[in-house]
Each structure stands twice: as C-alpha cells, then as structure tokens.
Amino acid sequence: MRTAIALLVVGCSAPVTAPAPAAGPRPVEAPAPAAQPPPPPPPPVHARPSYPHARTGDVTDTFHGTAVADPYRWLEDMGSPEVGQWVRDENALTDSYLGALPGREALQRRIAELVSYEAFRAPTRRGPRYFWVHGDGKHNQPTVWTAAALDAAPSLVLDPNAISTDGSLAFAGLSIGHSGKRLAYGLSIGGGDWQTWRLRDVATTRDLPDELAHIKYYRPELTRDATGVYYSRFPPPPPGKELTETDHDCKIYFHKVGTPAGRDTVVYERPDHPTWQFEPIVTRDDRYLVIITGDGQVGDRGVELVSYLDLQRPGSKPVALIDQYDAEYRFLGNDGPVFYFVTTLGAANKRVIAIDIRRPARERWQEVIAEGPNAIQGASLVGHQLIITTLQDAHHAVAAYDLHGKKLRDVELPGIGSAPGFGGGPDDKETFYTFAGFTMPGAVYRYDLATGTSTPWKSPQVAFDPSSFETTQVFFPGKDGTKVPMFITAKKGLPHDGGNPTILTAYGFGGISSTPRFDAARVAWLERGGVYALVNIRGGGEYGEAWHLAARREHRQVAYDDFLAAGDWLVANKITSPPHLGATGASGGGMLVAGALMQRPDLFGAVLPHAGVHDLLRFQLFGQGAGWQGDLGTIENPAEFAALRATSPLHNVRAGTHYPAVLLTTADHDVRVAPLHSYKLAAALQAAQAGAAPILLRVETASGHGGGTTRTQAIDQQSERYAFFAAQLGLKLE
Incomplete structure (x- = not known):
C-alpha cells in the first residue's frame, strides 16, 4: 500500500528540541493534571441529511462455518448505471452540505495563499548536469529543470503544464539516464497508478516518438547511452476493469529506442508465479540490471528475492x-561485483550486508553495518560512502560510514524532523537532502561527502510565522502498557480546557514509519487554534520489525488499541474532549480510523477516512489487494479470518448506533484501493446511523489514490476536509 503546535509541557511530554537516541519509547511519569475549567459546549448539532437510497441485496458468504452478509455487494459493480447514479447523488449531497459550511471560502483563500510558495526537490547529478523538480506555487504541476552548475542559469527541460493544460494528465515520475542526455517521464490519467512513459532528449527538450504503456509502481531505467530502456509492465486491464483488475503477470521488458513498443523483448518473467512483480534497477556503473522481486507490489510483504543480469555479457540470462x-532486501548500490543491501535478515532493526556475486554463497555474505539500537529507515551508497538514516523516537538521525562499515561521522541536521534524500552515484563528491518538520517547510541542503558539512541550497518561504507554534512529543501507555510516542503540534500557549479542536492521525501498517513532515494547508488549521496529533502506533516501523510485527495479521487489533489509547490520552490530559476530537488517515490509515470509529464511536466528534480499505473479507480480490495479505492475513486461515472479521470496518457497522460525523473520501481513478470500499461503508453507515450527524461520501474526480495531483485540486480538497473538521469539532474559521 506502498503509497503535528503551542505545545504543552504536560505529563509524559517533552518539548522537541534536540535528538535523544533511544532504543524504544521511554516512559515518563506525569504529575496529576491540575484542575481545569469545564470544556466549552460541544459543536452545534445539524439536521439529519436525507441520504440517497441504497438497496440491499440478499448475498451471504460463509467462512469457516460463519455466515457473513454482504448486502451492498452490488456497489462493487462500479461501472453500472445504477452505481454511477448513486455516486452522483452522494456527491450532490456532499456538495450541498459542505458548500453551506461557514467560513469555507475564507479557509480556501488562506490555504491557497499558504500553498503558493516556491518549492524545490533535491537535485541529482547525471553526467555533466544537475536536474531538479521545481514548483512555482502558481501552476498546477511542477516542472523539471537542468543546469551545468548549481549556481548557473537553469533551463527548462519538461513542463507538464504545457502537455496537459487542464491537469487531466498528471506528472507521474521521472527517470534520468546516467549520461544526462535523455530522460523518461511518466503521465497518468487523473493521478491514477496506470502510467504511460515517454522519452525526451535533454538538449532539444523534444519528445522522442517512443511510448511505454501499462506501467505501474516501478519507474523505467535507461541504459547509459540512453538507447535502451528496461521497464516493468502489466497486461492491459479489460475495458471497464481498470479500477478492480488484480495485479498479475508482471514482466520486465527491454525497449530499444526508436522501435515500436510491440517489439520489446521480455527480459524476465515468472509465469509460474503470476502474482510476482519485478522492480528493475540499472546500477550506476551501468554494468548490471538488478531485479527485485516481490509477491505483490515490491515492498508490500517486507520480503524480496533478488536476481541480476550482467549487461556486458550479451545473451546472458538473469542469475x-x-x-x-x-x-527484506533493499538494494543500495554496488562497488564492482560487490552488491550492498539493507536487510532484516537476522536483524529486526535492519543491518547492511555485502554480497560478492563472484562468491554468492550465504556463508560468504559480509556484515558491513551491524544492527543497532535504532531502526534503519533509509540508506544509500554515494561517493563510496554509506549514508544511513535511523529512527530516534520517530524522527531522523543520519550517519556516514565507509564501505567497510567504519563510522565516519554523524550528519548534523537542522533540528527534529525528517531528512529524505542522500542519493547519488558511487563517484559523486556531494549529495543532497531535504529537511522538514511539522512547521518547517522542506529546505534542500547540499552535503559535502569529504568534509561532512551541510549548506542550504534552497529554502522555501511560506506565508506564516513558524515561531508561533511548537511541537511536543509525548509517550503514553498502550492498552498492554507499551509506551507509544505521539507528536502534538499547536499554537504556543495551548489551554488545557478540553475544548481544543484536535485532529488525530496515524498509519501503522506495513512497517511504514510516520515521521514529521510539513503540510502548508495544515497551517490554516493550526493558526486558527486547531491541534494536530500524529501517533506512531504499532504496525509501523518506528522501532523496527518488532514494532511492525506486533500489529500484524491476527495481532492487528493492537494497532487499533494504540490509536484509541492516544485519543483517550488527549482527552484525559485536557487537550481535547470527544466532541472536539477528530480522526483522519489515508489508505492503510483510512482503514485504521474507520475501524477505530466502529470500536469507539463515542470517542470522536468527526472521522475522515481517505481511500481506506474497508471490506477486509474481500480486499484481496481487487487491484493491489492480494499483496496486503502479508500484513492483514488471509480469510483462508481461521485465526486470521477471525481477526479480519473483528476489525473490518464494513462488517462492524451496528444499526441503531449514534455515529459521529463521517466524511468518507475516495477517488474515481484509485487503482490501488478500489473506491468500492468507501461506497459499501458509506451505504452501511448511512443505513445504520441513529443520530443526526452526517455520513457523507466524497468521490473525487480526476484523482488517484493520493488525491488530486494538481495545485487546484489540492486546494479544493484540503479546504473541503478542514472545513468539515472545523464545523464538526467547533473551530471558528472566520
């Protein structure tokens, strides 16, 4: 499913000021909170909406002797006229409701102002030139630039805004040949996963006639002379099945530039394993094609196979x-025939190993960097150094090592936050990274590999005062007593009166870690007095593989327990109260908050699941779903079925329950998590709702799994979501 501020210094909380290494969350005892005045009255109650009719069908499945009704199975037929009309009616209801919310237009104007800043992604060097992606804060999509030096005048290489003036074709990715002479770029309809890639000559900025279609997840790799491309491709989905066709029969192809794609040759396939997928990587010395194999999307199950093809031996086969x-085996790069990997083999917090492909027997594998007390989140091989990013209580720490594992130095970061980047080639003298925090916009730094010094390259200027806010990290006990970390971001001087409108979020799935990041639209929520809380629940990777496995398969309930305990902590410590507490999450996080809603509807005033997986008994039948069984489990296993049944949002809706306000959001081009999940849950909740709080469904158009890809879409969608939370949780927008 691969794709937080006036802070309180209260019990179990610590202002975030400097890194403090820790093997795991550290318990901090809190004094009893001082008496607080009663919270303000709850937000106003709205009249119950009149929902579109959703018929119920007589469909029942039986699993291990348990009969399970599925009355909204008909909503899975997303291309039918009946479902299409129902979706239009639902969107019309949502338009009517959200359009009448007070202060929405003012909020939208402020979000538009906040996101209108110039932003740069970290540059990369290819051949004699630098390349980077740039957003001017005005146009819908970012552009690609190049220059001979960092301080030289840049030239425009690619402008997706000129290719798609209405933004219907979204810029989906970039792959630059190692020589810097040509690049490949991806486009997708509405930001969906299905992509078509084109080739462009850098010197002339003109496209070649070549087009590579039916690509998902993995970017193509150009040969050094840019006369060929290795790429992963899926069979085209049958018409009408673009959103639900399961991933199958992935193959790696070689395309010779200037020839029809229909003549491309298959480099690697495994017809005996149709669910396997392949990520191609051309090494920076252009000697090898490394093939990473996963059952489902590479990385989803956390275990991989590795093959390689020697590109200097014509006619050779993958080994x-x-x-x-x-x-897990994550390829970092090579030093000639020695391949470097980050792996979980024998290391729950991960380690780095080297494999000499001339002597590949396992007993010959060499440990380069041993497992440490903090989990490795990122690693790269650049300039004959290994740059290792570890997680210290869910924020980044970075260190440099030589290729023998000798530590060279710690990389000094500007503060507490996230520092992705550090890419490059084996002979580079420099690398780049981006540093961001909850109220620190992403600034790009150049890192000198010889001296270890970081210097700013580009620092965005956003129209707000970061000094008005602060972030506190707290540690609270989960249901089983485990200490769980949470970041809380708010205006300085936050009152402890239980009345602060608060948005709680988490992910906690697939071993993916949630670290501090900047979101300009969120500032509009914070500066009006809202609170943002990010909790690092189990199921993520913040404390290594043990943290991940603690909420996997039949233990999935642990993630929900951690999330609900975070909400209880916020209430007990008078940060907020249930009428003022909202919850949101996307993808696996959407599944999380919807499941938490079913278990504790009394804890929340509003819940917004985005692109969530809500039918946990049929998720494996659609799109990418089969790959998630590594974490969620399978219905074929009785114990895992029981856990899926107990936590499935759709199957735990209870008629006659007073649910808080809910806004389910999905997208019409979401191939990863089919919109049918949100359709079925919306219909079930609307039928079950005993109270007057609205249950709304928003089906975003021309959008993919991550929402809209253009600036205009992002402003509209963000303002809609924050206006919904403001109205339900009692935050004044005007």
Whole structure:
C-alpha cells in the first residue's frame, strides 16, 4: 500500500528540541493534571441529511462455518448505471452540505495563499548536469529543470503544464539516464497508478516518438547511452476493469529506442508465479540490471528475492542471487561485483550486508553495518560512502560510514524532523537532502561527502510565522502498557480546557514509519487554534520489525488499541474532549480510523477516512489487494479470518448506533484501493446511523489514490476536509 503546535509541557511530554537516541519509547511519569475549567459546549448539532437510497441485496458468504452478509455487494459493480447514479447523488449531497459550511471560502483563500510558495526537490547529478523538480506555487504541476552548475542559469527541460493544460494528465515520475542526455517521464490519467512513459532528449527538450504503456509502481531505467530502456509492465486491464483488475503477470521488458513498443523483448518473467512483480534497477556503473522481486507490489510483504543480469555479457540470462523469501532486501548500490543491501535478515532493526556475486554463497555474505539500537529507515551508497538514516523516537538521525562499515561521522541536521534524500552515484563528491518538520517547510541542503558539512541550497518561504507554534512529543501507555510516542503540534500557549479542536492521525501498517513532515494547508488549521496529533502506533516501523510485527495479521487489533489509547490520552490530559476530537488517515490509515470509529464511536466528534480499505473479507480480490495479505492475513486461515472479521470496518457497522460525523473520501481513478470500499461503508453507515450527524461520501474526480495531483485540486480538497473538521469539532474559521 506502498503509497503535528503551542505545545504543552504536560505529563509524559517533552518539548522537541534536540535528538535523544533511544532504543524504544521511554516512559515518563506525569504529575496529576491540575484542575481545569469545564470544556466549552460541544459543536452545534445539524439536521439529519436525507441520504440517497441504497438497496440491499440478499448475498451471504460463509467462512469457516460463519455466515457473513454482504448486502451492498452490488456497489462493487462500479461501472453500472445504477452505481454511477448513486455516486452522483452522494456527491450532490456532499456538495450541498459542505458548500453551506461557514467560513469555507475564507479557509480556501488562506490555504491557497499558504500553498503558493516556491518549492524545490533535491537535485541529482547525471553526467555533466544537475536536474531538479521545481514548483512555482502558481501552476498546477511542477516542472523539471537542468543546469551545468548549481549556481548557473537553469533551463527548462519538461513542463507538464504545457502537455496537459487542464491537469487531466498528471506528472507521474521521472527517470534520468546516467549520461544526462535523455530522460523518461511518466503521465497518468487523473493521478491514477496506470502510467504511460515517454522519452525526451535533454538538449532539444523534444519528445522522442517512443511510448511505454501499462506501467505501474516501478519507474523505467535507461541504459547509459540512453538507447535502451528496461521497464516493468502489466497486461492491459479489460475495458471497464481498470479500477478492480488484480495485479498479475508482471514482466520486465527491454525497449530499444526508436522501435515500436510491440517489439520489446521480455527480459524476465515468472509465469509460474503470476502474482510476482519485478522492480528493475540499472546500477550506476551501468554494468548490471538488478531485479527485485516481490509477491505483490515490491515492498508490500517486507520480503524480496533478488536476481541480476550482467549487461556486458550479451545473451546472458538473469542469475538468482537471493532465492528465498526470508527477509527484506533493499538494494543500495554496488562497488564492482560487490552488491550492498539493507536487510532484516537476522536483524529486526535492519543491518547492511555485502554480497560478492563472484562468491554468492550465504556463508560468504559480509556484515558491513551491524544492527543497532535504532531502526534503519533509509540508506544509500554515494561517493563510496554509506549514508544511513535511523529512527530516534520517530524522527531522523543520519550517519556516514565507509564501505567497510567504519563510522565516519554523524550528519548534523537542522533540528527534529525528517531528512529524505542522500542519493547519488558511487563517484559523486556531494549529495543532497531535504529537511522538514511539522512547521518547517522542506529546505534542500547540499552535503559535502569529504568534509561532512551541510549548506542550504534552497529554502522555501511560506506565508506564516513558524515561531508561533511548537511541537511536543509525548509517550503514553498502550492498552498492554507499551509506551507509544505521539507528536502534538499547536499554537504556543495551548489551554488545557478540553475544548481544543484536535485532529488525530496515524498509519501503522506495513512497517511504514510516520515521521514529521510539513503540510502548508495544515497551517490554516493550526493558526486558527486547531491541534494536530500524529501517533506512531504499532504496525509501523518506528522501532523496527518488532514494532511492525506486533500489529500484524491476527495481532492487528493492537494497532487499533494504540490509536484509541492516544485519543483517550488527549482527552484525559485536557487537550481535547470527544466532541472536539477528530480522526483522519489515508489508505492503510483510512482503514485504521474507520475501524477505530466502529470500536469507539463515542470517542470522536468527526472521522475522515481517505481511500481506506474497508471490506477486509474481500480486499484481496481487487487491484493491489492480494499483496496486503502479508500484513492483514488471509480469510483462508481461521485465526486470521477471525481477526479480519473483528476489525473490518464494513462488517462492524451496528444499526441503531449514534455515529459521529463521517466524511468518507475516495477517488474515481484509485487503482490501488478500489473506491468500492468507501461506497459499501458509506451505504452501511448511512443505513445504520441513529443520530443526526452526517455520513457523507466524497468521490473525487480526476484523482488517484493520493488525491488530486494538481495545485487546484489540492486546494479544493484540503479546504473541503478542514472545513468539515472545523464545523464538526467547533473551530471558528472566520
């Protein structure tokens, strides 16, 4: 499913000021909170909406002797006229309701102002030139630029705004040949996962006639002379099945530039395993094609196979290097025939190993960097150094090592936050990274590999005062007593009166870690007195594989327990109260908050699940879903079925329940999590709702799994969501 501010210094909380290494969350005892005045009255109650009719069908499945009704199965037929009309009626209801919310236009204007800033992504060097992606804060999509030096006048290489003036074709990715002579770029309809890639000559900025279609997830790789491309491709989905067709029969192809794509040759396939997928990587010395294999999307199950093809030996076949699904293997790069990987093999917090492909037997594998007390989140091989990013209580720390594992230095970061980047080639003298925090916009730094010094390259200027806010990290006990970390961001001087409108979010799935990041639209919520809380629940990777496995498969309830305990902590410590507490999450996080809603509707005043997986008994039948079974489990296993049944949002809706306000959001081009999940849950909740709080469904158009890809879409969608929370949780927008 691969894709937080006046802070309180209260019990179990610590202002975030400097890194403090820790093997895991540290318990901090809190004094009893002082007596507080009673919270303000709850937000006003709205009249019950009149919902579009959703008929119920007589469909029942039986699992391990348990009969399970599925009355809204008909909503899975998303291309039918009946479902289409129902979706239009739902969107019309949502338009009517949200359009009448007070202060929405003012909020939208402020969000538009906040997001209208110039932003740069970290540059990369290819051949004699630098390349980077740039957003001017005015146009819908970012552009690609190049220059001979960082301080030289840049030239425009690619402008997606000129290719798609209405933004219907979204810029989906970039792959630059190692020589810097040509690049490949992806476009997708409405930001969906299905992509078509084109080739462009850098010197002339003109497209070549070549087009590579039916690509998902994995970017193509150009050969050094840019006369060929290796790429992963899926069979085209049958007409009408673009959103639900399961991922299958992935193959790696070689395309010779200037020839029809229909003549492309298959480099690697496994017809005996149709669910396997392949990520191609051309090494920076252009000697090898490394093939990373996963059952489902590479990375989803956390275990991979590795093969390689020697590109200097014409006619050679891929060689299996790692042929067991026994651990995660993330390829970092090579030093000649020595391949470097980050792996969980024998290391819950991960370690770095080296494999000499001339002597590939496992007993010959060398440990380069041993497992440490903090989990490795990122790693790269650049300039004959290994740059390792670890997680210290859910924020980044970075260190540099030589290729033998000797530590060279810690990389000094500007503060507490996230520092992605550090890419490059084995002979580079420099690398780049971006540093961001909850109220720190992403600034790009140049890192000198010889001296270890970081210097700012580009620092965005956003129209707000970061000094007005602060972030506190607290540690609270989960249901089983485990200490769980949470970041809380708010205006300085936050009152402890239980009346602060608060948005709680988490992910906690697939071993993916949630670290501090900047969101300009969120500032509009914070500066009006709202609170933002990010909790690092189990199921994520913040404390390594043990943290991940603690909420996996039959233990999935642990993630919900952690999330609900975070909400209880916020209430007990008078940060907020249930009428003022909202919850939101996307993808796996959307599944999380919807499930939490079913278990504790009394804890929340509003819930917004975005692109969530809500039918946990049929998720494996659609799109990318089968790959998530590694974390969610399977209905074939009785114990895992029981856990899926107990936590499935759709199957735990209870008629006659007073649910808080709910805004379910999905997108018409979401191939990753089919919109049918949100359709079925919306219909079930609307039928079950005993109270007057609205249950709304928003089906975003021309959008994919992550929402709209253009600036205009982002402003509209963000203002809609924050206006919904403001109205339900009692935040004044005007």
